[in-house]
Amino acid sequence: MFFSINHTNGLAIFDQIVRQVKFAVANGTLTPGDMVPSVRELAKELAVNPNTVVRAYRDLTNEGILEAVRGTGLNVTEESVAHCEQERLALLRERVRHVLEEAHSSRLETSEIRELVEEELTRLERAAKGKRGKKGADS
């Protein structure tokens, strides 16, 4: 459903799960009271070890974003929304900053960096539009 793992982006699997849950809460895909996929179910769907999902859910529980209902599952807490809305930009901003810093330290001109980003951004838009188109064009 919501989640997917990218094995080439350098982020640990458990960290990708953590971030994606936070993003889903931040953008309303997950709302307080919703239950996240069970450990075994998500592990199967992502073709990942259950313990890796456990690690991600444990971190999220410790941050107060998920809470356990014993014997039933984990649901999204009320307090998580404000937390995740605030954190989403910060998490992305940090990664953006690291990449731009590397580009800058490689002596790439700011204009060249901007051009590079713009290229990949339009590529991303085209890919998204293509995906939507395959299921049925809107408008």
Added chain:
Amino acid sequence: MFFSINHTNGLAIFDQIVRQVKFAVANGTLTPGDMVPSVRELAKELAVNPNTVVRAYRDLTNEGILEAVRGTGLNVTEESVAHCEQERLALLRERVRHVLEEAHSSRLETSEIRELVEEELTRLERAAKGKRGKKGADS
């Protein structure tokens, strides 16, 4: 001198060294015939284990970017220039793409992503200008 290690950007130390050598060749900071810092010297300067530098230099040697002059050191090869010039953008592009993909999958609007990048880009420019200013303003 040229190199610095960022312990928070997720890249392995040896990989940061590899990339920075390639960038230095690509932008002319290192030219064919130049010698890179010795294993022990660079390890000391970066406060890193010598074996980590060995790993980076070994990779660079295997790629034909450095060549060993036994008993003397490692120097930048002639062929490295074309190789590195071509690879610099590709290396940076891949990291940019990964970050933008995560931002996009978090349901951030393209305009919001662009705004985020622009903010960090101007922050970077200001930081660079500030650094130059401390040593002596130009123009």
Added chain:
DNA sequence: CGAAGTGTTCTATCGTGATAGAACACTAAA
């Protein structure tokens, strides 16, 4: 009740990046 599904907690193993320390072959310079 029992079966199946929850989360939780173990131990063990593996790969990899990094550290630590040592040894070797070679070259340049005193």
Added chain:
DNA sequence: TTTAGTGTTCTATCACGATAGAACACTTCG
């Protein structure tokens, strides 16, 4: 020659992310 500096190659150890497999306490449902 001796000394100090190169790169190179070992073995060991550690941290960490991931995998594998098992067990436990709990709840829901038939």
